Amino acid sequence: MSIAPYIKEIGRGKEGARSLNQAQAYDLMSQVLDGRVTDLEIGAFAIAMRIKGESTEELAGFLDAVQERCHPLRPTRPMVVLPSYNGARKLPNLTALLALLLAQDGVPVLVHGPMRDPGRVTTFEVFHDLGLPIAHDAGDIPHAWNRREPVFISTEALCPPLARLLDARWVIGLRNPGHTVAKLIDPTRGGAALRVCNYTHPEYGQALAAFLAHTHAHALLMRGTEGEPVADPRRLPKLEVYLRGVARPDLSLAAKEGVLTELPVLPRAFDAATTALYIQSVVSGEKPAPAPLVQQADCIRRALAAWHASPAEELSA
Secondary structure, three states, X not given: OOOHHHHHHHOOHHHHOOOOOHHHXXXXXXXXXXXXOOHHXXXXXXXXXXXXXXXXXXXXXXXXXXXXXXXXXOOOOOEEEEEOOOOEOOOOOOHHHHHHHHHOOOOOEEEEXXXXXXXXXXXXXXXXXXXXXXEOOHHHHHHHHHOOOOEEEEHHHHOHHHHHHHXXXXXXXXXXXXXXXXXXXXXXXXXXXXXXXXXXXHHHHHHHHHHHHHOOOOEEEEEOEOOEOOOOOOOOOOEEEEEOOEEOOOOXXXXXXXXXXXXXXXXXXXXXXXXXXXXXXHHOOOOOOOHHHHHHHHHHHHHHHHHHOOOHHHXXX
């Protein structure tokens, strides 16, 4: 079946386009991921959605299709998922440091994303230089958690069809809905993960908040640092906790406002090797961790504790 009827609906321009319902979005993305469409159709789909933007139901349908094709994880307790899809361009990529701060307290942490990105420093590269575990498949992950280490898995290993869709960017020159959905993956499929969902533009924050409520998600919603799911080391962004899709102001943190009176000591370069050395110095206690990352890690721990204290039926919701 062609996805042309769907493209006809979503491709009428910013004012005339109509959103798909969740079932239609699921069918469209399923055909794309399974390779049942032409490259021309994928390009039309990507450009049409870029102009229109994703609705809540479209995101839910796209995500359903992607998660069905992910290698499933079955953690014995709630885990934290850090989607790392942007990398660093100007600041050190400290996603691995956040992962380590959590893992040292026994929190199971999974980081997923691309291994390489031209012109950016990926979290994979930082993990590699730190000597942290890189999972080749789902079976490698529990071993790292047993050692209280965070683990990285590439998108290609976690969900090969999604990795192929993301690679369309290098041909088309634009991101597509796959990039948005990649940051929303719950590899457990059953809601046993607290996802750190980050956005760059404020309108995406509003869209993601509606999505988290619609899907009854456990998540931390925040403005990311250069698109990474980690607080800016210089200034704490707003951290919004959602449990079962309900916003929890009692667990959330307000953004730090006003003039900065103190700046953290950060490395001048942001290549993977330099970033890894800096992270090692923080973990060893030689240098202090940036306060915003400490606060983010504490916020996540409190959210997990509140989730753990919830009625049993909520843990599988």
